[in-house]
Amino acid sequence: MNGKRPGDIVHALHQTIVGQTAVVEALLLGLLADGHVLLEGPPGLAKTLACRSLATALEGEFRRVQFTPDLLPSDIVGTRIFDQRESRFTTMLGPIFANVVLADEINRAPAKVQSALLEGMQERQVTIGLQSFPLPDPFIVMATMNPFDTDGTYQLPLAQMDRFLLRAAVEYPSKEEELTILERFAVENTQPVHAVAGMQDVLAWRAEARAVHLEENLKRYIVELVAVTREPHDLIDHGASPRATLAIANLARAKALLAGRDYAIPDDVRAVAPLALHHRIDFSYRLATQGARPEAVIQGLIAGVPTP
Amino acid sequence: MLAPADAQSLQRVTVTSFTLSSDAQTPRVGVAFHLIITLRLRERVSDVRNLQLPLLAQLELLGDARSTTAARNGTLYREVITVAGHRAGSVTIPSATFDAVDARDGKAKEYATNGLALRVVAPAVPASLWMFLAWVLVSLGVATLVLGAMLVALARRPKVVAPQPDPQPAPQRPKSLAQALALLEQDPGRSGALRAREVVRRMVEARDGETLADVVDRVRHRHPELLEVLCALESAAFTHDGDLRAAIARALDALRQAQR
Numbered sequence: 001m002n003g004k005r006p007g008d009i010v011h012a013l014h015q016t017i018v019g020q021t022a023v024v025e026a027l028l029l030g031l032l033a034d035g036h037v038l039l040e041g042p043p044g045l046a047k048t049l050a051c052r053s054l055a056t057a058l059e060g061e062f063r064r065v066q067f068t069p070d071l072l073p074s075d076i077v078g079t080r081i082f083d084q085r086e087s088r089f090t091t092m093l094g095p096i097f098a099n100v101v102l103a104d105e106i107n108r109a110p111a112k113v114q115s116a117l118l119e120g121m122q123e124r125q126v127t128i129g130l131q132s133f134p135l136p137d138p139f140i141v142m143a144t145m146n147p148f149d150t151d152g153t154y155q156l157p158l159a160q161m162d163r164f165l166l167r168a169a170v171e172y173p174s175k176e177e178e179l180t181i182l183e184r185f186a187v188e189n190t191q192p193v194h195a196v197a198g199m200q201d202v203l204a205w206r207a208e209a210r211a212v213h214l215e216e217n218l219k220r221y222i223v224e225l226v227a228v229t230r231e232p233h234d235l236i237d238h239g240a241s242p243r244a245t246l247a248i249a250n251l252a253r254a255k256a257l258l259a260g261r262d263y264a265i266p267d268d269v270r271a272v273a274p275l276a277l278h279h280r281i282d283f284s285y286r287l288a289t290q291g292a293r294p295e296a297v298i299q300g301l302i303a304g305v306p307t308p
Numbered sequence: 309m310l311a312p313a314d315a316q317s318l319q320r321v322t323v324t325s326f327t328l329s330s331d332a333q334t335p336r337v338g339v340a341f342h343l344i345i346t347l348r349l350r351e352r353v354s355d356v357r358n359l360q361l362p363l364l365a366q367l368e369l370l371g372d373a374r375s376t377t378a379a380r381n382g383t384l385y386r387e388v389i390t391v392a393g394h395r396a397g398s399v400t401i402p403s404a405t406f407d408a409v410d411a412r413d414g415k416a417k418e419y420a421t422n423g424l425a426l427r428v429v430a431p432a433v434p435a436s437l438w439m440f441l442a443w444v445l446v447s448l449g450v451a452t453l454v455l456g457a458m459l460v461a462l463a464r465r466p467k468v469v470a471p472q473p474d475p476q477p478a479p480q481r482p483k484s485l486a487q488a489l490a491l492l493e494q495d496p497g498r499s500g501a502l503r504a505r506e507v508v509r510r511m512v513e514a515r516d517g518e519t520l521a522d523v524v525d526r527v528r529h530r531h532p533e534l535l536e537v538l539c540a541l542e543s544a545a546f547t548h549d550g551d552l553r554a555a556i557a558r559a560l561d562a563l564r565q566a567q568r
Contacts, residue, residue: 213548218546288365307516307517307519
């Protein structure tokens, strides 16, 4: 166990970000569970700031890619260019080669660009020409999506959404939080985050998270939670994949580590289950026609499964 | 501006006005109201094509009526959409659009109405409900007077010593704690911890889907002395095997402490 703890990152991020406790925790959970994070929320809610602050707090290399309809896969992964002086091709690595990559508005780029990024996320390596290049470790992609301006966007298919370990909704701040934002940002631009841990600390925390104990009955509880999404339901067409089961288990371990425990409890599982399930469930069109909220449907399903 | 290929299928007209309005600026939840699209053309046409209605994602569509009136001085097209809001709050209705070739310059154009911003407000309390509430209040007043009179009459009667009720059964808590303690002492392992935890959860009336956080929230003020028991048993039930012995010892201590 090293001296720096994941909680230090949370504290550092809250120096800059007002409120958004759930988002900050989701970023940390993604980091500890070695997965990628999808943030969904309206513009102006500090999604980008949170990702940038996390990278700074970790002393890691941060790159941001603004996804647009004219983006090309080579703009993400890199390309080979001809060096006239050397008379040979050299490889220019793209912005994906960083510890923290922010894919801003991922649904604004066409499918082939999304695939290029998602392939890197899955394989942890990128092939340019004939050569494969491993991505840095740790490597975490944080993608953002705006649920409103959907004109000219390319919706991510369920199979691609599945690559994200968790999806967190970014909500509007409370009035008190907004007042704090007003006061804090009236006198200065953004309070800079200082590095509080390094990449080696992240790797050590991940090892600790993997070692967190998950009791047998808790594993069965996770399986039941995912299985209940596949049972016939008016508002669900297809339930979550087994990748959701793995995601909930990994996130529950990370959540327990954040709470300072080396074992997970049912509270950890229940808290992370919506993060892992929301983007993996194929909701029926009736969800929109009945004015139901996916969050409420998921909470209803979870509440129906007896805790161990 | 539209592409030439699309323009070939468009009507050639002169749009003089194209508006979107509502007959209620602050409609009530669940009460139907109307959105009215009005298109005036200088030419006489029998029907209007390529008119796109606004997307009404936040409202329920209940009906739609169209009328086209062609007169000597042009055409009036009206479309009345009946909708209802199901949630209080702001509703933004985007523009309706109409694609046509402008008869004045021969160019294909997309005309758009104004958008609308409405505020759906909570349903009003119906007058019948007010009448019902008034009736309840009057009835309560009358009942209080009658009860008061009866109490006064009873107080004037000679007192009779009422038989003492049977003593209340002793609370189940000490019994449950003792049972949990006995279970854990008999079987100081994982299964014993789980059974003891189940007994304590039953004692605090934990439901099937409730976790430790829910139970703690509920009993924090009523039974603060049980918090340590609940946490210690949770730890004993889920910790890893290496720490199990210490967790069981802590749970036993907490149970004994709570019993005192």
